[in-house]
Amino acid sequence: MRCVHEKSLKCRFIKDHQQLFAVRSRCRVLEVSVSSYYAWTQRSESNRSKESLTLTRHIREIFDNSHQTYGNPRIAATLWRLGLNCSRCREARLMRRMGIRSRMARKFKITTDSNHQEPVSPNLLEQDFSAQLPNTVWTSDITYLRTESGWQYLTVILELFNREIIGYSLSSRVTTETTVIPALDMAVLHRQPRAEGSFFIRIEAVNTPARISGKSLRSTKWS
Known part of the structure; x- marks a missing residue:
């Protein structure tokens, strides 16, 4: 085993200094046959190719799992934690x-502001998210989606009666x-609630850029 290791070190030295000395001269000085050196070179390149294929597969997996946001430092750190030696x-x-x-992760944009002078609506539901009849209680929510072109809302x-989504909209701007x-509008067109016994949210328009505040909403009898 020691002899094999010494031979490998000699071949590595010859390869690392191939720009300074002729291969045959170095092989003669280090007592390594030329055929043995080239056989070692082929084995070394084959092993390195296999390593590169393994590293390439792991790099791709790490990169995709990070939603393509990991760069060289974090991928290298992840490879090290996986026990893969790669400079x-x-x-x-x-x-x-x-x-x-x-890709640089886009900075999250804050779209709500609780520091305002707008009237605050009463909490009509009081955390009771149930409904005994259809078209008596509707709720709304906004989800932020990061896309290639920026944030979408x-x-x-x-409909709380059966947890059905009865209306939706997708926009690149957060305004009422x-x-x-x-x-x-889609929900009203889809469900066509009766005037009696139904509620809806009337939007008090707040012309503040990039902001929609739930505290500016007022519940009103459907009319």
């Missing part, structure tokens, strides 16, 4: 060869005109 330079070279590059109107109002 930063080699990893960067493999990433370039694979044509992958991390999905507004849904939920682009979120709640079109979703509510």
Whole structure:
């Protein structure tokens, strides 16, 4: 085993200094046959190719699992935790060869502001999210979706009687005109609630850029 290790070290030295000395000269000085050196080179390149394939597979998996936001440092740290030995330079070279590059995560945009002078609506539900009859209680919610083109805002109107989504809207801007109002219009068109005994939310328009506050909503009898 020691002899094999010494031979491998000699071959590595010859390969690392191939720009300075002729291969035959170095093989003669280090007492390594030329055929043995080239056989070692082929084995070494074959093993390195296998390592590169393994690393490439793991790099792709780590990159995709991070939603393509991990760059060289974090991928290298993840490889190290997996027990895979890979230098930063080699990893960067493999990433370039694979044509992958991390994307900067877009900064989350705050769209609500509790520091305002708008009237606050009473809590009519008081955490009781149940309904005995259809078209008596509707609720709404906004979900933030990160996309390639930026943040999108999905507004849904939920019928609490059977937990059915009866209206929705998708917009790139957070205003009453682009979120709640079109979703509510769809819900009214879809369900056509009767005037008596039904409630809906009337939007008191607040012309503040990029903001819609639930505290500016007022519950009113359907009319």
